Amino acid sequence: MTSVMEQTSSISGILEQSDERLRNAGESLARVWPTGFAALDRSLGGGLRGGGLTLLAGPQGVGKTTFALQLARNVARSGKSVVYFSFEHDPEDLLTRLISLEAGELLSSRAPGLEQIRTVLEDCSVSTSIEERLADLPSGPEALAAVREYADRLHVHRATGTSTDLTEIQNTAEQVWQASGQVPMLVVDYLQKVNVPGPQTNDEERSGIVAEGLKDLSIDGGMPVLAMVASDRDGITSGRRMRVHHLRGSSALAYEADAVMIFNQKYDVVARHHLVYDVTNAEKYHQWAVLTVEKNRFGQDGINLEFRKYFHQSRFSPDGSQVTEQLVDDRLFA
Numbered sequence: 001m002t003s004v005m006e007q008t009s010s011i012s013g014i015l016e017q018s019d020e021r022l023r024n025a026g027e028s029l030a031r032v033w034p035t036g037f038a039a040l041d042r043s044l045g046g047g048l049r050g051g052g053l054t055l056l057a058g059p060q061g062v063g064k065t066t067f068a069l070q071l072a073r074n075v076a077r078s079g080k081s082v083v084y085f086s087f088e089h090d091p092e093d094l095l096t097r098l099i100s101l102e103a104g105e106l107l108s109s110r111a112p113g114l115e116q117i118r119t120v121l122e123d124c125s126v127s128t129s130i131e132e133r134l135a136d137l138p139s140g141p142e143a144l145a146a147v148r149e150y151a152d153r154l155h156v157h158r159a160t161g162t163s164t165d166l167t168e169i170q171n172t173a174e175q176v177w178q179a180s181g182q183v184p185m186l187v188v189d190y191l192q193k194v195n196v197p198g199p200q201t202n203d204e205e206r207s208g209i210v211a212e213g214l215k216d217l218s219i220d221g222g223m224p225v226l227a228m229v230a231s232d233r234d235g236i237t238s239g240r241r242m243r244v245h246h247l248r249g250s251s252a253l254a255y256e257a258d259a260v261m262i263f264n265q266k267y268d269v270v271a272r273h274h275l276v277y278d279v280t281n282a283e284k285y286h287q288w289a290v291l292t293v294e295k296n297r298f299g300q301d302g303i304n305l306e307f308r309k310y311f312h313q314s315r316f317s318p319d320g321s322q323v324t325e326q327l328v329d330d331r332l333f334a
């Protein structure tokens with residue numbers, strides 16, 4: 001166990017540590033980790049913070065996993081390590097999504113879709129390698145090569161709600177750190193699935209315990225932690241905007257987090273007049289998601305950014321921008 005004196009530093013000690021980090025560490029101990037989504041990085045003052053807990057929430061199917069995986073890939077591509085704790089998705093499914101994302105970025109609308117890539121990779125009637133299976137798909141080999149470039153730095157931990165607790169997350173982060181020599185970014189998909197041993201507590205308490213543990217982990221390791229969060233029932237109604245208070249265990253979560261970002265379907269949150277006066281807008285808005293930075297301990301909050309969805313290629317456009325339309329919490333018509 002860490003002694004009290006090991007945990008306590010004078011300002012001169014901290015000055016020395018910062019000086020050393022700034023002189024030597026460069027990329028490996030960076031304080032700011034760009035997400036690779038330029039509009040978001042501008043809003044967050046450069047990116048996610050080492051030592052900071054960021055929450056990502058949104059209704060089911062809005063694209064949280066797609067966004068978090070793309071962000072993890074961007075970080076790994078920039079040369080840093082990432083551990084993705086996946087409670088919901090099989091690692092091979094994440095690999096398929098990454099190949100699809102790379103193909104989409106390489107060939108845009110001419111790229112094969114996620115379904116096509118999945119079909120080719122899951123075909124049990126042949127026994128051929130991944131290379132051979134992707135060889136005939138447009139940009140298939142190039143997409144695989146793109147994944148291989150960062151594959152060693154992007155780690156997927158198959159997590160389960162019955163066994164993966166904060167200790168397992170910490171141990172895994174330490175192992176990756178030791179093996180790679182780099183502080184990793186952690187992605188937890190998703191927070192309420194992290195196992196909390198001991199007597200059963202309610203949702204609010206459990207979320208608070210996990211959020212506090214992840215926050216401590218991020219501070220102790222100087223690493224950014226991005227955790228996805230599920231909503232309670234109120235927040236998932238179509239036509240209603242999800243806000244911080246809709247998160248399961250919201251008060252504890254909002255207290256612990258340094259930043260809270262919430263995704264909503266753009267169609268669900270634009271003011272009615274944008275839909276009434278131009279009917280073509282409705283179709284357009286379905287293609288976009290709005291990411292709101294609701295809390296930001298390191299800078300400005302209340303920022304609404306929009307990102308174009310290409311879910312058939314398992315990706316968002318990396319170019320987002322500020323939303324210009326008026327947004328509302330409740331639109332009282334379907």
Ligand SMILES: Nc1ncnc2c1ncn2[C@@H]1O[C@H](COP(=O)(O)OP(=O)(O)OP(=O)(O)O)[C@@H](O)[C@H]1O
Nearest residue numbers: 059060061062063064065066067114115311312313
């Ligand atoms: N091949 C595909 N073509 C088009 N859309 C797809 C395809 N596969 C998945 N999707 C959609 O992509 C969206 C984003 O999926 P993602 O897993 O990122 O959502 P999520 O917000 O993490 O959802 P959940 O809360 O269920 O985990 C979903 O709405 C899903 O229906």
